[in-house]
Amino acid sequence: MDAPAPLSERPLLSTQALWHQHLQQRLMEPPPFDPTEIRLSEAGQCPRRQTLRALGYAAALPTPRELAIFETGHWVEDRLAALWEARHPGQVNRQVTVTSPFGTGHIDLYIEPLNHIVECKTTTEKRRTELPLKSHVDQVTLYLHYWGNARGATAEIAYYIKETGNILAFPVTYDAARARELIVGLMEVQYAIQLTREPLPIPDDYQATQYPCAWYTADGLARCPYWEHCWGSSVTPMPDKKLGVVAVAPALAGDVDEYATIRQKQQALKGQLDILAVRREQLEAGFRTLLDERRAQALRAGDLTIKRTPIAGRTTVDLKAAIADGVVTEAQLQPYTVQHEGYDRWTVQQAKPRQHKQEG
Numbered sequence: 305m306d307a308p309a310p311l312s313e314r315p316l317l318s319t320q321a322l323w324h325q326h327l328q329q330r331l332m333e334p335p336p337f338d339p340t341e342i343r344l345s346e347a348g349q350c351p352r353r354q355t356l357r358a359l360g361y362a363a364a365l366p367t368p369r370e371l372a373i374f375e376t377g378h379w380v381e382d383r384l385a386a387l388w389e390a391r392h393p394g395q396v397n398r399q400v401t402v403t404s405p406f407g408t409g410h411i412d413l414y415i416e417p418l419n420h421i422v423e424c425k426t427t428t429e430k431r432r433t434e435l436p437l438k439s440h441v442d443q444v445t446l447y448l449h450y451w452g453n454a455r456g457a458t459a460e461i462a463y464y465i466k467e468t469g470n471i472l473a474f475p476v477t478y479d480a481a482r483a484r485e486l487i488v489g490l491m492e493v494q495y496a497i498q499l500t501r502e503p504l505p506i507p508d509d510y511q512a513t514q515y516p517c518a519w520y521t522a523d524g525l526a527r528c529p530y531w532e533h534c535w536g537s538s539v540t541p542m543p544d545k546k547l548g549v550v551a552v553a554p555a556l557a558g559d560v561d562e563y564a565t566i567r568q569k570q571q572a573l574k575g576q577l578d579i580l581a582v583r584r585e586q587l588e589a590g591f592r593t594l595l596d597e598r599r600a601q602a603l604r605a606g607d608l609t610i611k612r613t614p615i616a617g618r619t620t621v622d623l624k625a626a627i628a629d630g631v632v633t634e635a636q637l638q639p640y641t642v643q644h645e646g647y648d649r650w651t652v653q654q655a656k657p658r659q660h661k662q663e664g
C-alpha cells in the first residue's frame with residue numbers, strides 16, 4: 305500500500321467543503337419533476353411563473369442560500385416521515401402523485417392506516433403567527449379535491465420551526481369555493497401554455513422588489529428565478545460622465561426613495577445626538593469641578609444621584625512609528641495582523657433641477 309501523502313499535499317477537506325461539494329452536485333442533478341407540467345403546489349401563487357416555466361423560459365440558477373433552504377426542506381420531510389414511520393412501519397407513503405386535468409401534485413406523506421395527508425414545510429419563528437400560510441392551504445385544498453376527498457382522507461400541514469426545531473401542525477378543512485377559484489386559475493395557466501403559448505402578464509399588484517418577485521435579505525436581493533423575464537428590462541445600464549455606468553431602474557424607484565429618506569433621517573438624528581453630547585459634556589465638566597472641590601464621588605439632588613467613576617487612561621502602541629524607527633519589522637508583526645473585511649460606502653445624491661437658458 306502507498307504511503308499517505310504528506311499533510312501539506314492533501315486536498316483541504318472540511319465539513320464546509322463537503323457541504324459545498326454536495327450543493328454543487330445537487331445543482332447538476334436533473335429537476336425532480338417535469339418542468340413543463342403545471343404544479344398544483346403553486347396553484348395559489350404567481351400564475352405567470354407557471355407559464356414561464358412550462359413554456360421553457362430560462363430560470364436563474366438557485367443561489368447557495370436557496371439550495372441550502374431546499375436541502376433543509378428535504379431533511380425536514382425525512383425527519384417527519386421517520387416520526388410517522390416509527391408509529392406505522394412500512395405504511396407511510398411518500399411523494400404520492402396527484403393527477404388532475406389541470407396539473408400534477410405530489411403529497412409529501414400519506415399515512416395509510418390513518419387515511420391522513422401530511423404536507424411538510426419549514427418556516428421561521430417570526431412567521432409563526434401567520435401559520436398556516438395561505439399558499440400552503442391552497443396546495444393541500446387541491447390535494448384533497450383531486451385525491452383525498454374520494455378516499456375520505458384528512459389532511460394537515462406540519463411546520464418545522466428552524467430556530468427552535470419545534471414542529472407545529474395545522475389541520476386543513478376542505479373549502480369547495482376556494483378549490484373552484486384555484487381550478488379557474490389553473491385553467492387560465494393551461495390556456496396560456498397550450499393555446500396562446502404566451503406567458504400570462506405580471507399580476508397588477510406585484511412589484512419588482514416585493515414578495516413573490518423579490519425581497520431583501522441580509523445576503524442581498526432574493527429573487528424569483530424568472531425575475532429577469534419580468535423586471536430585468538426595466539433595469540438598464542447607462543453611461544454617466546461622473547459615475548461611470550449607472551443602472552437606471554424605475555422599478556426600484558420606491559426603494560431608492562426609501563433609502564434616501566432613511567439616510568436623511570439618520571443624519572438628522574445624528575445631528576441631534578451631537579447637540580445632546582455637547583450639552584452632556586458641559587454638564588459633566590461642571591459636576592467634575594464641584595465634586596473635585598468637595599472631594600466627593602457622587603452628586604445628589606432630590607431623588608437623583610449621579611456617580612463619577614474616573615477611568616485610567618489607556619496605553620496604546622504606535623506601531624507605524626515603531627516600524628519607521630526600525631524597532632520592529634512588518635514581517636515580525638505579520639502573524640498578529642488581522643484583515644478586516646472591506647465594505648461599501650454608500651452616498652445619496654439628488655439630481656439638481658435643470659436651469660433653462662433664458663431666451664432673448
Ligand code: SF4
Nearest residue numbers: 350353517528531534
Ligand atoms: S418575477 Fe414576479 S411576476 Fe415574474 S414570475 Fe416571478 S413572481 Fe411572477
